[in-house]
Amino acid sequence: MELLYASCVGLLVSCGVFLILRSRTFPVVLGLTMFSYAVNLFLFSSGRLSLNQAAVLGYSSDYADPLPQAFVLTAIVIGFAMTAFVVILAIRGRADLGNDHVDGQVNDKTKDNNHQKSHHKNKKVKV
Amino acid sequence: MMQNLTFLPVLLPMLAGVILLMPRLGRNISSRRIVSVALSIITFLASLALLLKTQAEGSQVYAIGDWSAPFGIVLVADPLSTLLVCLTSLLGIACTLYASAGDDEKGSYFHPLVHFLILGVNGAFLTGDAFNLFVFFEVLLIASYSLLMHGGDKRNTRAALQYVIMNLVGSAVFLIALGILYGVLGTLNMADMAQQVASLQGDDVYLAKIGGLLLLVVFALKGALLPLHLWLPNTYATAMPVVAALFAIMTKVGVYSMMRVYTLIFGDEAGELSHMAQTWLWWLALATIAMGALGILASKDLSKLIANLVIVSVGTLVALIAMQTIEASSAAIYYLVHSTLVTAALFILADLIGRQRGDVADHIIAGPPVLQPRLLGFCFLIAAVAVIGMPPLSGFIAKVWLLKATLNAQYTVVFWPLYLLASLAVLIAVSKAGSTVFWHHHGKATDSVEENLVHPAQLAALIILVSAAPLMSVFAGPLSEYAIGAATQLHDFNNNIKIILSGEL
Numbered sequence: 001m002e003l004l005y006a007s008c009v010g011l012l013v014s015c016g017v018f019l020i021l022r023s024r025t026f027p028v029v030l031g032l033t034m035f036s037y038a039v040n041l042f043l044f045s046s047g048r049l050s051l052n053q054a055a056v057l058g059y060s061s062d063y064a065d066p067l068p069q070a071f072v073l074t075a076i077v078i079g080f081a082m083t084a085f086v087v088i089l090a091i092r093g094r095a096d097l098g099n100d101h102v103d104g105q106v107n108d109k110t111k112d113n114n115h116q117k118s119h120h121k122n123k124k125v126k127v
Numbered sequence: 128m129m130q131n132l133t134f135l136p137v138l139l140p141m142l143a144g145v146i147l148l149m150p151r152l153g154r155n156i157s158s159r160r161i162v163s164v165a166l167s168i169i170t171f172l173a174s175l176a177l178l179l180k181t182q183a184e185g186s187q188v189y190a191i192g193d194w195s196a197p198f199g200i201v202l203v204a205d206p207l208s209t210l211l212v213c214l215t216s217l218l219g220i221a222c223t224l225y226a227s228a229g230d231d232e233k234g235s236y237f238h239p240l241v242h243f244l245i246l247g248v249n250g251a252f253l254t255g256d257a258f259n260l261f262v263f264f265e266v267l268l269i270a271s272y273s274l275l276m277h278g279g280d281k282r283n284t285r286a287a288l289q290y291v292i293m294n295l296v297g298s299a300v301f302l303i304a305l306g307i308l309y310g311v312l313g314t315l316n317m318a319d320m321a322q323q324v325a326s327l328q329g330d331d332v333y334l335a336k337i338g339g340l341l342l343l344v345v346f347a348l349k350g351a352l353l354p355l356h357l358w359l360p361n362t363y364a365t366a367m368p369v370v371a372a373l374f375a376i377m378t379k380v381g382v383y384s385m386m387r388v389y390t391l392i393f394g395d396e397a398g399e400l401s402h403m404a405q406t407w408l409w410w411l412a413l414a415t416i417a418m419g420a421l422g423i424l425a426s427k428d429l430s431k432l433i434a435n436l437v438i439v440s441v442g443t444l445v446a447l448i449a450m451q452t453i454e455a456s457s458a459a460i461y462y463l464v465h466s467t468l469v470t471a472a473l474f475i476l477a478d479l480i481g482r483q484r485g486d487v488a489d490h491i492i493a494g495p496p497v498l499q500p501r502l503l504g505f506c507f508l509i510a511a512v513a514v515i516g517m518p519p520l521s522g523f524i525a526k527v528w529l530l531k532a533t534l535n536a537q538y539t540v541v542f543w544p545l546y547l548l549a550s551l552a553v554l555i556a557v558s559k560a561g562s563t564v565f566w567h568h569h570g571k572a573t574d575s576v577e578e579n580l581v582h583p584a585q586l587a588a589l590i591i592l593v594s595a596a597p598l599m600s601v602f603a604g605p606l607s608e609y610a611i612g613a614a615t616q617l618h619d620f621n622n623n624i625k626i627i628l629s630g631e632l
Contacts, residue, residue, distance in 0.1 A: 046310035
């Protein structure tokens with residue numbers, strides 16, 4: 001169970017980080033959401049993983065740590081509010097800046113690529 | 128009532144925010160202004176009362192909901208945190224006053240948001256629980272996101288988007304750090320954490336170290352320490368100046384958290400982990416000072432210049448924290464109060480100067496003369512002398528004190544030249560800016576004279592902030608005694624633990 005849980009968190013974090021590093025706002029927002037899911041799962045596991053244990057005293061012979069569950073609940077609520085805010089901000093950025101790039105300006109990567117490609121072609125032709 | 132005094136600096140701004148959202152006040156702008164300023168004055172008085180009470184009776188511990196530490200959340204009012212709470216509330220008064228002259232109409236809900244921001248900052252200063260610190264961080268951040276957008280244009284949206292994304296990543300890292308630390312230590316009460324850290328063994332030591340250093344990343348992001356400072360100049364320069372003045376306290380929240388975490392939890396008594404972040408803090412702080420100084424020299428307008436001054440002040444503070452001595456910490460406390468008030472005053476001054484110069488705004492180039500050169504020039508002179516650190520104002524005292532405090536440190540050879548060179552850069556840049564703005568002018572003054580004269584409310588806010596520098600040097604004696612007392616208590620490990628964990632007060 002620990003291995004499955006840990007790799008799940010790890011996968012979410014790596015996807016999240018990859019998406020956050022993208023240049024457009026939509027993938028970044030998705031990345032932030034994934035990252036916060038991963039964080040919530042991680043925080044939950046800090047009270048140790050266990051099966052069939054109630055978080056309330058007296059309901060089972062052993063009990064789970066209730067504090068991380070409270071942390072996760074708080075973190076989920078805050079993360080939800082923040083995600084809502086960043087979505088609205090991204091939409092406003094799209095309207096204000098005329099594009100959906102985090103930097104507010106389109107850096108002409110596609111153009112550069114085309115340029116490079118044509119450059120390569122030229123080289124090949126020369127060769 | 129007196130028993131609950133510790134909670135009032137957190138509770139009052141929250142009530143103020145809610146009251147200001149009520150329908151009648153929501154519509155009528157002038158009554159909203161009066162109520163907002165009045166409420167921020169009440170918050171300040173409550174903070175002052177708390178400060179006097181902690182002076183008279185020693186540190187106060189308030190268990191929220193009467194759940195005693197380490198299980199419940201506690202608020203700890205010791206000399207350091209109450210001083211900073213007073214500072215925040217004072218800044219709150221100045222900003223609500225200043226905005227009442229018209230800035231609050233440029234967007235919606237300015238006043239409630241300011242009070243919510245103060246709620247978050249005061250809470251972050253007072254709390255004795257690491258997870259609660261995260262919650263208050265989020266409160267102040269979400270208020271700051273909205274304030275940053277207040278009355279903004281397109282430039283603003285871009286800066287806000289980057290600021291929000293940076294801080295969301297920061298919050299996620301904060302949670303990971305807290306998760307690791309809770310998993311290892313089994314508690315998030317700061318005093319209890321400090322006790323548990325020393326008894327860690329084996330792999331847990333490294334896990335705790337990872338957690339502690341992740342916290343450093345978060346605080347460095349909030350406090351704008353190199354290399355995580357890049358968001359600051361843009362954010363502060365595009366925010367409305369009154370908002371930027373209020374933000375002057377926000378970097379200090381990060382610095383304050385470092386102070387708490389790396390002197391209390393990972394301080395002298397932390398066994399294998401004692402002073403684990405010290406080297407990092409020290410070199411990063413020096414690099415921050417250097418970058419800030421370069422930024423100051425390269426700034427083309429006043430607000431950017433002041434934003435870079437904030438970076439230098441953060442670097443200086445963190446260098447002092449990295450020393451981990453009582454003397455350095457007390458110098459840091461005095462410097463913190465001084466630099467917050469002076470940078471806030473400068474942000475406001477830059478706004479007033481910019482308004483009176485028409486299209487030239489606050490660019491550091493020759494332009495139309497300001498309408499009230501005597502008033503603004505005099506205020507600018509005071510603030511500039513203070514920020515440069517020339518006698519006789521507070522900046523000089525802070526500078527001498529921190530140079531003296533660093534005299535016996537390991538790397539004085541590096542710190543002194545770097546810091547003095549940075550001061551020289553500040554001196555050159557600020558005096559150049561001042562002389563260009565006030566003396567090199569051409570053309571006629573702007574037409575709309577009436578509108579752009581300093582409004583009485585703005586003047587009051589300006590006087591509150593600018594008078595801080597002379598007052599801090601007049602009352603340097605009592606203030607420095609207070610700072611030394613606060614620093615002594617900050618470093619007094621056993622006393623802190625005893626006060627917080629005993630809980631029955």
